[in-house]
Amino acid sequence: xxxxxxxxxxxxxxxxxxxxxxxxxxxxxxxxxxxxxxxxxxxxxxxxxxxxxxxxxxxxxxxxxxxxxxxxxxxxxxxxxxxxxxxxxxxxxxxxxxxxxxxxxxxxxxxxxxxxxxxxxxxxxxxxxxxxxxxxxxxxxxxxxxxxxxxxxxxxxxxxxxxxxxxxxxxxxxxxxxxxxxxxxxxxxxxxxxxxxxxxxxxxxxxxxxxxxxxxxxxxxxxxxxxxxxxxxxxxxxxxxxxxxxxxxxxxxxxxxxxxxxxxxxxxxxxxxxxxxxxxxxxxxxxxxxxxxxxx
Numbered sequence: 001x002x003x004x005x006x007x008x009x010x011x012x013x014x015x016x017x018x019x020x021x022x023x024x025x026x027x028x029x030x031x032x033x034x035x036x037x038x039x040x041x042x043x044x045x046x047x048x049x050x051x052x053x054x055x056x057x058x059x060x061x062x063x064x065x066x067x068x069x070x071x072x073x074x075x076x077x078x079x080x081x082x083x084x085x086x087x088x089x090x091x092x093x094x095x096x097x098x099x100x101x102x103x104x105x106x107x108x109x110x111x112x113x114x115x116x117x118x119x120x121x122x123x124x125x126x127x128x129x130x131x132x133x134x135x136x137x138x139x140x141x142x143x144x145x146x147x148x149x150x151x152x153x154x155x156x157x158x159x160x161x162x163x164x165x166x167x168x169x170x171x172x173x174x175x176x177x178x179x180x181x182x183x184x185x186x187x188x189x190x191x192x193x194x195x196x197x198x199x200x201x202x203x204x205x206x207x208x209x210x211x212x213x214x215x216x217x218x219x220x221x222x223x224x225x226x227x228x229x230x231x232x233x234x235x236x237x238x239x240x241x242x243x244x245x246x247x248x249x250x251x252x253x254x255x256x257x258x259x260x261x262x263x264x265x266x267x268x269x270x271x272x273x274x275x276x277x278x279x280x281x282x283x284x285x286x287x288x289x290x291x292x293x294x295x296x
Contacts, residue, residue, distance in 0.1 A: 111125070175214060
């Protein structure tokens with residue numbers, strides 16, 4: 001067994017105690033922080049890089065390049081180091097210091113963009129870097145790379161179906177690159193067309209790390225995101241996400257900001273239905289958010 005073998009097959013946690021009626025309404029969440037890079041992003045990065053090596057798109061003379069709000073960057077740094085590749089990540093300047101330190105520990109080169117220009121500025125900058133030096137970089141482009149979707153369609157969703165003890169009625173997820181929401185939703189729908197897909201829409205400012213606001217004309221829509229898979233959108237604020245992170249910490253679960261956002265939406269949903277099996281993802285750990293004030 002090696003490092004890459006540790007990725008995936010994460011446990012499913014019963015969080016039904018968060019709802020009003022655990023007997024009739026269950027909540028299950030995948031513990032994605034148990035991946036070796038500490039987040040859900042290990043899954044797509046493993047698929048993208050190994051596929052690129054297999055197809056000779058990523059060769060030893062090239063530097064792995066992408067943009068990230070932090071978690072995917074850590075996965076690139078970790079897996080890149082394990083496979084012997086250099087890594088350059090374009091990251092918004094307001095990404096948490098914990099994430100930046102982990103990236104540097106793996107030897108990754110960081111290029112920080114102005115946080116006031118939003119996450120899309122990191123996307124624009126990484127594309128400019130690649131267009132100026134295509135011979136230097138393998139631009140993985142997690143926002144359009146189909147292996148991102150495949151990692152969740154063939155992995156996360158299959159595990160979720162297998163591990164959930166009763167038929168899934170709802171899946172709650174937001175959009176970062178669009179890979180997890182699109183891949184999982186499509187596989188769940190193939191298994192049971194009646195499953196309801198609930199999209200999580202974060203407030204634009206101050207925002208929720210890992211979740212992309214959508215809806216404005218200037219927003220870059222990830223190519224990997226298929227909006228047709230979403231039945232209903234639910235808005236969530238940074239304060240709601242923080243409240244649920246704190247609530248979960250009081251129950252022993254130390255999860256990150258996007259997980260708090262998902263759980264806030266799950267709880268709201270569970271107060272509106274009489275029966276169901278709600279599922280979601282706990283994307284990463286709370287340790288990555290000390291420096292950005294999540295726990296103050």
